[in-house]
Structure formats: C-alpha cells, structure tokens
Amino acid sequence: MRYLVLAVIFAAQWTYANTPGIEVVGLFKDGAILIIDGQQRMLRKGLPTEKGVEVIEADAKSVTLVVDGEIKKMSLSKKISTQFAESDEKPAAHISRGAGGHYWAPGRVNNRACEFVVDTGATYVSLNSHHAAQLGVSYKDGIPVVMRTANGVKRSFKVTLDSVTVGMVTVRGVDAVVSEGRFPEVILLGNAFLNRVEMRVEAGVMVLQSKI
Numbered sequence: 001m002r003y004l005v006l007a008v009i010f011a012a013q014w015t016y017a018n019t020p021g022i023e024v025v026g027l028f029k030d031g032a033i034l035i036i037d038g039q040q041r042m043l044r045k046g047l048p049t050e051k052g053v054e055v056i057e058a059d060a061k062s063v064t065l066v067v068d069g070e071i072k073k074m075s076l077s078k079k080i081s082t083q084f085a086e087s088d089e090k091p092a093a094h095i096s097r098g099a100g101g102h103y104w105a106p107g108r109v110n111n112r113a114c115e116f117v118v119d120t121g122a123t124y125v126s127l128n129s130h131h132a133a134q135l136g137v138s139y140k141d142g143i144p145v146v147m148r149t150a151n152g153v154k155r156s157f158k159v160t161l162d163s164v165t166v167g168m169v170t171v172r173g174v175d176a177v178v179s180e181g182r183f184p185e186v187i188l189l190g191n192a193f194l195n196r197v198e199m200r201v202e203a204g205v206m207v208l209q210s211k212i
Contacts, residue, residue, distance in 0.1 A: 022036055022074070023077045024077050027059065027061065033104075034063075052068045090212070091168035093168060096204070097204060103206045115186070117186045118194070123177075123191055124176050125175070126187070127176065128185070131178075139178035149183060161174045164189075164193050171197065
C-alpha cells in the first residue's frame with residue numbers, strides 16, 4: 001500500500017521540462033506565447049485550448065499547461081533566455097509575435113499593469129477611456145482633440161503619461177491620446193514611445209532596448 005500511495009503522489013506531481021513540439025517564447029501574467037508544432041500561438045488562462053494545450057497559470061517566470069491531459073510546467077525557451085543575456089548591458093524587452101501577427105507585450109503605465117500591442121503606425125500611445133480609468137490616468141485634464149477613425153470621429157484628449165514600461169525598459173514623459181468609449185480596444189504602443197528606444201527584430205522576436 002505504501003508503494004501505491006507513493007506512486008500516486010509522483011504521478012500527480014508537475015513535470016518541469018521541455019515538451020516535444022512545444023516551445024515557450026513569451027511569458028506574461030495569465031498567458032504565454034508558445035510555438036506549437038512550428039506555429040506561434042498566444043494562449044491565455046480561461047480561453048479555449050489550442051491543439052490540446054491549455055494554460056492553467058502563468059507569470060513572467062513560467063507557465064503551467066495541460067498538454068493532452070497531462071500537467072506540465074515550462075519556462076522560457078533557452079534561445080530566448082540567451083537573447084536576454086546577450087543584451088544585458090542595457091535594459092531590454094524581447095517580444096514575440098502573437099495573435100493576428102501582432103507584437104503583444106505586458107507592461108505598465110504609471111506603474112500600473114497593462115498589455116500593449118506594438119503599433120508603428122500610431123503617433124502616440126493610444127488608449128480608450130476605460131483603460132485610462134483602470135490605469136489612473138486623469139485624461140479629462142488633458143488637451144481636447146478630435147480623432148478621425150474608421151469608426152468615425154472620436155472625442156479624445158492628449159495627455160502626458162508619467163512613465164511607460166515594457167520589460168525592463170522605462171520611458172518617462174510619454175505623449176498619449178485617450179479616446180472616449182471603447183476604441184481602441186487594446187492599448188497601442190505608438191511612436192511616442194518607440195522613437196525613444198532602439199527597436200529591431202531578431203529571428204522573429206522584436207527587441208526594444210533602452211538608449212540610455
């Protein structure tokens with residue numbers, strides 16, 4: 001009986017190892033960017049599975065997955081970890097391409113957690129009024145502007161964010177535009193931030209590195 005109990009305990013333990021066909025290339029709270037059978041996918045906790053893979057929990061260090069019914073805990077791919085090490089002379093962020101072919105990145109606005117989509121076509125960091133409320137941005141103190149979008153004219157406000165952080169990179173005094181309503185649906189990391197860092201793509205991974 002003792003041996004049976006031990007066997008059950010070991011069987012219930014999480015495995016912490018590489019899983020054939022799956023590679024972790026990005027980590028953030030409650031989600032991960034994975035390469036599954038050669039295809040890049042962004043998975044989030046609570047969302048439908050992708051090819052038999054489901055996220056149970058995730059943070060910046062590791063992700064716990066259910067893979068074909070088996071629980072596995074995985075860390076960032078060694079290839080990505082090495083890229084972090086090679087660039088440690090200056091603070092940097094490494095961002096893998098995610099859903100829709102976009103570069104998604106967890107970060108902070110005024111030291112409050114959020115998620116960005118990199119948008120080189122956006123002049124400013126762009127967010128909606130609901131994002132602003134969650135991040136404590138008093139946008140109505142800003143300069144009123146009119147934004148023309150595919151969905152029509154939006155009443156907006158130009159503000160200056162105290163700080164914007166992606167990975168280890170922080171830029172202070174970043175211009176942003178807050179639009180009333182729910183457009184844009186995601187926070188766009190525009191050129192007001194991007195022009196103040198070094199930006200390049202290495203093996204499909206976007207690298208944002210401090211100029212300081």
